[in-house]
Amino acid sequence: MLEIKDLHSAVEGIEILKGISLTIKKGEVHAVMGPNGSGKSTLAKVLSGHPAYEVTSGEVLFQGKNLLDLSAEERSLVGIFMGFQYPVEIPGVNNAEFLRMAYNARLLNEGKDEVDPLDFDDILQEKMDMLGMEDKYKERSCNDGFSGGEKKKNEILQMAILKPVLSILDETDSGLDIDALRIVADGVNKLNGDDNALILITHYQRLLDHIKPDFVHVISGGKIIKSGGKELAHELEAQGYDWLTTAN
Amino acid sequence: METKENSVADAIDNDYKYGFTTNVESDTFAKGLDEGVVRAISKKKGEPDFMLNFRLKAYEKWLTMKEPAWPNVQYPKIDFQNISYYSAPKPKKKLASLDEVDPEVLNTFEKLGIPLEEQKKLANVAVDAVFDSVSVATTHKKKLMEVGIIFCSFSDAVKDYPELIEEYLGTVVPIGDNYYAALNSAVFTDGSFVYIPPDTISPMELSTYFRINTEETGQFERTLIICAENSYVSYLEGCTAPQFDTNQLHAAVVELVTLDNAEIKYSTVQNWYAGDPETGKGGIYNFVTKRGKCQGEKSKISWTQVETGSAITWKYPSCILQGDGSVGEFYSVALTNGYMQADTGTKMMHIGKNTRSSIISKGISADHSSNSYRGLVRVGKNATDARNYTQCDSMLVGDQSSAHTFPYIETGNSSLQIEHEASTSKISEEQLFYFEQRGISRENAIATIINGFCKDVFKQLPMEFAVEAQKLLTLKLENSVG
Ligand SMILES: Nc1ncnc2c1ncn2[C@@H]1O[C@H](COP(=O)(O)OP(=O)(O)OP(=O)(O)O)[C@@H](O)[C@H]1O
Ligand SMILES: [Mg+2]
Numbered sequence: 001m002l003e004i005k006d007l008h009s010a011v012e013g014i015e016i017l018k019g020i021s022l023t024i025k026k027g028e029v030h031a032v033m034g035p036n037g038s039g040k041s042t043l044a045k046v047l048s049g050h051p052a053y054e055v056t057s058g059e060v061l062f063q064g065k066n067l068l069d070l071s072a073e074e075r076s077l078v079g080i081f082m083g084f085q086y087p088v089e090i091p092g093v094n095n096a097e098f099l100r101m102a103y104n105a106r107l108l109n110e111g112k113d114e115v116d117p118l119d120f121d122d123i124l125q126e127k128m129d130m131l132g133m134e135d136k137y138k139e140r141s142c143n144d145g146f147s148g149g150e151k152k153k154n155e156i157l158q159m160a161i162l163k164p165v166l167s168i169l170d171e172t173d174s175g176l177d178i179d180a181l182r183i184v185a186d187g188v189n190k191l192n193g194d195d196n197a198l199i200l201i202t203h204y205q206r207l208l209d210h211i212k213p214d215f216v217h218v219i220s221g222g223k224i225i226k227s228g229g230k231e232l233a234h235e236l237e238a239q240g241y242d243w244l245t246t247a248n
Numbered sequence: 249m250e251t252k253e254n255s256v257a258d259a260i261d262n263d264y265k266y267g268f269t270t271n272v273e274s275d276t277f278a279k280g281l282d283e284g285v286v287r288a289i290s291k292k293k294g295e296p297d298f299m300l301n302f303r304l305k306a307y308e309k310w311l312t313m314k315e316p317a318w319p320n321v322q323y324p325k326i327d328f329q330n331i332s333y334y335s336a337p338k339p340k341k342k343l344a345s346l347d348e349v350d351p352e353v354l355n356t357f358e359k360l361g362i363p364l365e366e367q368k369k370l371a372n373v374a375v376d377a378v379f380d381s382v383s384v385a386t387t388h389k390k391k392l393m394e395v396g397i398i399f400c401s402f403s404d405a406v407k408d409y410p411e412l413i414e415e416y417l418g419t420v421v422p423i424g425d426n427y428y429a430a431l432n433s434a435v436f437t438d439g440s441f442v443y444i445p446p447d448t449i450s451p452m453e454l455s456t457y458f459r460i461n462t463e464e465t466g467q468f469e470r471t472l473i474i475c476a477e478n479s480y481v482s483y484l485e486g487c488t489a490p491q492f493d494t495n496q497l498h499a500a501v502v503e504l505v506t507l508d509n510a511e512i513k514y515s516t517v518q519n520w521y522a523g524d525p526e527t528g529k530g531g532i533y534n535f536v537t538k539r540g541k542c543q544g545e546k547s548k549i550s551w552t553q554v555e556t557g558s559a560i561t562w563k564y565p566s567c568i569l570q571g572d573g574s575v576g577e578f579y580s581v582a583l584t585n586g587y588m589q590a591d592t593g594t595k596m597m598h599i600g601k602n603t604r605s606s607i608i609s610k611g612i613s614a615d616h617s618s619n620s621y622r623g624l625v626r627v628g629k630n631a632t633d634a635r636n637y638t639q640c641d642s643m644l645v646g647d648q649s650s651a652h653t654f655p656y657i658e659t660g661n662s663s664l665q666i667e668h669e670a671s672t673s674k675i676s677e678e679q680l681f682y683f684e685q686r687g688i689s690r691e692n693a694i695a696t697i698i699n700g701f702c703k704d705v706f707k708q709l710p711m712e713f714a715v716e717a718q719k720l721l722t723l724k725l726e727n728s729v730g
Pocket of ligand 2: 040041042085170
């Protein structure tokens with residue numbers, strides 16, 4: 001589904017990703033871990049087409065096509081979703097209306113009719129129930145004044161509405177309380193079928209207790225320095241990153 | 249990062265859709281202004297003596313006055329001798345019906361979305377169409393007359409209802425109020441007049457559409473609306489002008505009067521040509537005096553404006569809250585881009601007891617533009633228990649625009665309750681990326697953020713106008729995204 005080959009990327013002229021290669025197949029869950037500032041969020045943003053991040057070399061194929069040719073909007077429409085580490089606040093824009101715009105953009109792209117607010121409310125209500133979100137999050141402005149955990153839940157709500165092919169969740173677990181983590185993880189598991197794939201960026205094993213990864217990768221200094229199965233996450237939890245970075 | 253910010257700014261630019269000119273034969277005075285010109289205008293319009301005297305007094309006053317220097321705007325000195333003070337599309341003969349209006353003029357209004365012909369006219373809105381200096385047509389006149397509402401051009405009102413004009417003209421904006429009001433009082437050529445009799449709710453929206461066509465003509469129109477006891481009217485004003493390299497002066501005066509329990513809701517969507525967005529060349533100087541007097545008890549005047557055009561805007565729709573328990577409101581969205589400059593706001597003058605005012609101002613500045621809010625809340629010594637709420641929000645797009653707020657409060661007694669809120673925000677690249685990551689285009693993202701920012705003002709507009717205002721702002725953002 002996704003093939004990243006020797007990807008280099010720079011922001012404001014400073015190289016941050018220094019040759020990432022990674023292959024992800026349908027149905028797989030990949031965990032990406034690594035020290036602060038190692039380039040995990042940068043990878044997520046480059047994959048979703050953030051204009052500030054320049055790809056200096058390398059290749060990314062998504063479902064066999066060159067992903068790097070597409071704009072951020074087009075990447076979303078072909079099914080790439082990023083759950084932001086720091087979701088931005090959008091004052092004045094009603095959350096339900098924002099979600100409906102995003103949903104309708106997909107429908108239009110597929111040549112279908114848009115849904116009106118009433119019909120959309122049914123779709124939205126079901127997903128909000130699944131995530132245990134109260135009604136007030138429909139009427140509030142998108143992310144505006146949301147607590148850290150509420151913002152993360154709202155990201156997963158969007159994922160549930162948009163049904164992406166590939167989801168990249170950037171530290172969705174940070175900020176969630178213990179119960180919310182379980183609810184969100186259950187939701188993500190439900191959404192992730194055999195035709196989807198998931199990249200989970202996280203610092204903690206506890207998320208991986210709920211969403212079982214098939215592979216764990218460690219990024220350090222803009223490179224994947226180690227890949228393994230889910231047991232690698234346990235080792236990291238016990239020992240930190242030092243043994244990996246110094247061994248290199 | 250600078251290129252990023254500019255790309256947000258680009259999204260605000262647009263081409264001006266109304267920049268065409270119409271070829272009509274017109275009757276235009278030679279440039280220049282002296283007492284003779286003032287007399288000639290009055291004569292041309294066949295006015296009674298009181299009008300000529302009003303004009304002459306104003307002209308004399310104007311000669312003694314100076315252009316105001318306090319607004320936060322910059323422009324070269326205006327040469328008032330290089331403007332023509334009268335221009336009218338030449339009628340084939342005296343205008344008795346629409347058939348005699350130059351078809352080019354009718355076409356112009358149709359192109360602007362304001363059909364005037366009987367079979368095509370808008371169903372729920374009565375329109376007075378002003379082309380350069382004169383009113384060319386007023387629709388639905390008869391239907392309004394059936395309930396006693398007078399809606400006609402100012403010139404007709406001077407002829408047909410001289411006693412009303414004489415009683416109210418200049419009572420809200422005195423002749424010598426300010427430099428441009430004095431000039432307008434001397435040379436105004438036309439405009440609209442509305443009288444709503446007691447106990448009458450206007451069955452439709454009334455509206456004036458102003459169109460400047462001729463280069464180097466000033467537009468000085470005059471509007472007077474009187475709403476008698478227990479009556480209500482909603483009034484809309486729209487305007488456009490062709491694209492010229494030179495600046496044109498628009499110096500209008502609007503006076504509103506409400507008697508006991510009456511309410512006037514006055515809404516403007518202003519889209520005069522703003523000048524070339526790249527060079528700043530050309531565009532309208534919009535120096536307008538708008539003021540309402542809540543003369544009666546418990547009466548209400550509400551100004552809503554969406555200002556999206558003009559090279560320079562200098563405008564403070566205000567309320568004199570004279571009647572006890574009267575209410576003044578000001579809702580404003582001012583968008584500046586290119587090299588536009590706006591210094592706009594309101595004055596709320598609390599004179600009666602228990603008077604209330606609220607002010608909601610939203611300024612959006614992009615590119616190299618400058619956007620200032622200037623507001624005064626003045627409370628007289630007899631205005632006990634007055635209340636004011638002011639909210640003043642600015643949004644910056646890009647790094648080169650600026651926003652300023654100048655709130656003034658002058659109070660003559662201690663029982664005033666005042667609440668003031670202000671904020672400055674910015675459309676960030678991160679916000680736009682967030683929308684795009686969800687499959688929403690950049691263009692829609694900007695329109696959505698701006699509409700969200702302005703919604704407290706838009707919801708004050710009559711439905712059709714709100715839709716038009718939203719479209720206009722979105723249009724200003726079109727063509728840009730790339
Ligand atoms: N827009 C930017 N401007 C300047 N530097 C940036 C930018 N984005 C990322 N960086 C730098 O790139 C490096 C990698 O950042 P990134 O956000 O990808 O780290 P991360 O692995 O996600 O860290 P964390 O675990 O703390 O979230 C950091 O040094 C960061 O400061
Ligand atoms: Mg990160």
